[in-house]
Amino acid sequence: MESPLKFMAMSSDQDADILACTHDRLSGLPDQVMYHIFSFLGANDTARLGLVSKRFKKVCSSSPYLNFVADFDSGSDQSCLRTRYTDFCSYVDKVLRSREKTGEGLVRLLVHWFCKQRKFDIGGTVVNSWVTIATKCGVEELDMLVHVDPLRGYSLPDCVYKCESLRALKLNLQMGRFSFQILGFDWLKDLWLVSVTIGDKYFGQRISDWCKCLKRLTLENVDGINDFTLTNSSLEELEISGCRFPSSFSGGKFSISGSSFKVLTISRCQFKALWHVNLNCLSLENLTVQDSEFGRVFVCKIDCESLETLEVCGSNFLEACQLLVDCPSLIYAMISSCRFANVCFLNIKSFSLQGLTLSECKFSSLEIGSQYSKPKKEIKVGTGPCRRIIMKAENLETLNVSSSDAYSYEFPLSISAPKLKDLWWTGDPIDFSYLNQGMVSLLNARIHIKPTCQHRSEESDRRCKHSKSLIYCAAKLLQCLSEARFLSINTWPIEIFFMQNVSPIVFKKLQNLVLLTDGSFSDQIPIIASFLKGLPNLRRLIIKCDQISHELSDPNLIDLLGLNSRSYNLTGIGQDLKNVKIEAVQGQAQWRVQNAGKRR
Incomplete structure (x- = not known):
C-alpha cells in the first residue's frame, strides 16, 4: 500500500497536468x-x-472579418420573425457604424439573408447602405446573398465600382436579375456570380472592358447568357457550372482569348442553341468539360500553345460535334462517359501527346423523325454510318479505350494514329471495321474484349457468337494488332475469329504473348494451337486461366499447343494450376506446323 505522502505527491502532479491542459x-x-x-x-x-x-x-x-447570417424562412410566428428582422438590422447597423467611426479596416463583409417573404425582404436599399459603409472602411471582400425581386432586379451602389481596396466580390441573388453599371471594377481580382439572371446581351464584353485586373471568374447557376465573349488579358481561371445558355439566341458564341488564361472548367451546363466554342489562349494549361449537354451542332476549336490536359467527361451531344485541338504541348486527353447521337470528330494535333483515353462512351438512340444536321467540312463521314467517332492524332503514342455500347457491335470507331506504340483496350466488342490497319509502330497491346450481354439460352448465345459482323470485327481487331511485339489478349476474340476462319493471322514481330482464357482451358486448346501457328518468332508464352485447369500440368502440354517440344520448355506452373509459362530454348522459336486437333 502506497504511503499518504506519496499519494498526495501523485495527486499534486495530476492536478498540475489538469491545470496545464485547461x-x-x-x-x-x-x-x-x-x-x-x-x-x-x-x-x-x-x-x-x-x-x-x-x-x-x-x-x-x-x-476585420464580419459575418452576418440571418434565416427568416424558418418559423411560423410572424411577430417573432418581425422582432428578429428588426434586431438583426439594428445589430448590423450598429456594428458597421461603430467600425466606420473608429476607422478600423475591414477585410471581409459577409451578409447572407435567407428570406422569401416580401414583408421581411431586406431590399436592395438596406444592403447597399451596409455595403457603402464597408467600402468606406476599405473592405477587400464582399460576400452577399440576398433574395431579390425579379421584377426590380439589383444593382450595386456606385461606391463599390470606385472602391480601390475591393479585391473579391461574391454575389448570390437567388436567381434575381443583376445588371452592371457603366462604371467598372478596376481593382477587382475575384468575381463570383451565383444564382443570378443576366439580362445583358454583352455580358462577356462588359467583364472584359470593366474588369481590367480580374484573375478568377466563377459563374454558377447563371441564366440568360446569350453570347459569351471574353478578351481579358489578366484573367487566369474561369469556372462555369450549372449555367443555362438559352435556345432563343441562334448562333451563340463562346469565345475566350487572353494571354494569362490558364484553367477553364465547364460543368453541368446546357447549351441549347448552335454553339461555337473558340479558345485562343496561349497560356491555357487545363481544360475540363463535364456533365454538360449540347443541344445542336457543337464546334469547339482549341488553339492553345500551353494546354497540357484536356478532359471531356459525362456530357451529352445531341447532334454532330467537332473537337479540333491544335495544341503542341498537349500531354494527355480523355473522353469518358459521353453519349453521342451523331458523328463525333476528334482531331488532335500535338507533338507532346503521350496518352489518350476513350472510355465508356455510348451512342444514344435517335428520336423518330429527327434529321441529321450536316456538319462542317472538317467532318468527313464518307459512305459509312452517320453515328461514328472519328479520331485523328498523328503523334499519339498511348491509347486507352474502354468500350461500352447498348447497341451490340454497332459502335463505329475510326482511329488514325500512325505513331501509336501502346494500346490498352477493354470492354464490349464494337465495330472495329473502321480501325486503321497501319499501326506499324505498335509495340505493346493489352486487349480484353468480351460482350456483357446476357443470353437466356445456349442457342441464343451461339447465334450471337456466329454473327457475321462480330466475326468480321474480331478479324479486323487482330489484323490491327499484327505489328505488336508484346500482346496480352483474352481468348474470346480469338475464338470468334476461328469460327469462320481456318488460316491464322501472322504476327511476325510478336515475341511475348499472354493469353487470358475465357471459360474451360481444355475446350480452347485447339483454338489456341491454331492461333499460335501465326507466331513464328514467339519467345515467351504465358497462359492464365480463370479456373483450375489440370491440363496445365500435362507433360505433353507443349505438343498439345502445337509447339515444337525441342524448341520450347515448360519453365513454370502455378501451384493453383491456373497459370503456366513456356519459353523458347536458347532463343529458338521454330514452329512445327501441326494440327492441334489431331495431336490431342
Whole structure:
C-alpha cells in the first residue's frame, strides 16, 4: 500500500497536468492569428465569444472579418420573425457604424439573408447602405446573398465600382436579375456570380472592358447568357457550372482569348442553341468539360500553345460535334462517359501527346423523325454510318479505350494514329471495321474484349457468337494488332475469329504473348494451337486461366499447343494450376506446323 505522502505527491502532479491542459492558450495568440480563427465564426458566435473576457471582447469588436447570417424562412410566428428582422438590422447597423467611426479596416463583409417573404425582404436599399459603409472602411471582400425581386432586379451602389481596396466580390441573388453599371471594377481580382439572371446581351464584353485586373471568374447557376465573349488579358481561371445558355439566341458564341488564361472548367451546363466554342489562349494549361449537354451542332476549336490536359467527361451531344485541338504541348486527353447521337470528330494535333483515353462512351438512340444536321467540312463521314467517332492524332503514342455500347457491335470507331506504340483496350466488342490497319509502330497491346450481354439460352448465345459482323470485327481487331511485339489478349476474340476462319493471322514481330482464357482451358486448346501457328518468332508464352485447369500440368502440354517440344520448355506452373509459362530454348522459336486437333 502506497504511503499518504506519496499519494498526495501523485495527486499534486495530476492536478498540475489538469491545470496545464485547461490553460487558456488562445488568449496568448497574436491578434492576426485570432482574427483568422474568428473569421470562421458567425455573428452570433462572435457575440457570445466577446463575453468570455476583455481580451476576446476587444478582438471580436476589432476583427476585420464580419459575418452576418440571418434565416427568416424558418418559423411560423410572424411577430417573432418581425422582432428578429428588426434586431438583426439594428445589430448590423450598429456594428458597421461603430467600425466606420473608429476607422478600423475591414477585410471581409459577409451578409447572407435567407428570406422569401416580401414583408421581411431586406431590399436592395438596406444592403447597399451596409455595403457603402464597408467600402468606406476599405473592405477587400464582399460576400452577399440576398433574395431579390425579379421584377426590380439589383444593382450595386456606385461606391463599390470606385472602391480601390475591393479585391473579391461574391454575389448570390437567388436567381434575381443583376445588371452592371457603366462604371467598372478596376481593382477587382475575384468575381463570383451565383444564382443570378443576366439580362445583358454583352455580358462577356462588359467583364472584359470593366474588369481590367480580374484573375478568377466563377459563374454558377447563371441564366440568360446569350453570347459569351471574353478578351481579358489578366484573367487566369474561369469556372462555369450549372449555367443555362438559352435556345432563343441562334448562333451563340463562346469565345475566350487572353494571354494569362490558364484553367477553364465547364460543368453541368446546357447549351441549347448552335454553339461555337473558340479558345485562343496561349497560356491555357487545363481544360475540363463535364456533365454538360449540347443541344445542336457543337464546334469547339482549341488553339492553345500551353494546354497540357484536356478532359471531356459525362456530357451529352445531341447532334454532330467537332473537337479540333491544335495544341503542341498537349500531354494527355480523355473522353469518358459521353453519349453521342451523331458523328463525333476528334482531331488532335500535338507533338507532346503521350496518352489518350476513350472510355465508356455510348451512342444514344435517335428520336423518330429527327434529321441529321450536316456538319462542317472538317467532318468527313464518307459512305459509312452517320453515328461514328472519328479520331485523328498523328503523334499519339498511348491509347486507352474502354468500350461500352447498348447497341451490340454497332459502335463505329475510326482511329488514325500512325505513331501509336501502346494500346490498352477493354470492354464490349464494337465495330472495329473502321480501325486503321497501319499501326506499324505498335509495340505493346493489352486487349480484353468480351460482350456483357446476357443470353437466356445456349442457342441464343451461339447465334450471337456466329454473327457475321462480330466475326468480321474480331478479324479486323487482330489484323490491327499484327505489328505488336508484346500482346496480352483474352481468348474470346480469338475464338470468334476461328469460327469462320481456318488460316491464322501472322504476327511476325510478336515475341511475348499472354493469353487470358475465357471459360474451360481444355475446350480452347485447339483454338489456341491454331492461333499460335501465326507466331513464328514467339519467345515467351504465358497462359492464365480463370479456373483450375489440370491440363496445365500435362507433360505433353507443349505438343498439345502445337509447339515444337525441342524448341520450347515448360519453365513454370502455378501451384493453383491456373497459370503456366513456356519459353523458347536458347532463343529458338521454330514452329512445327501441326494440327492441334489431331495431336490431342
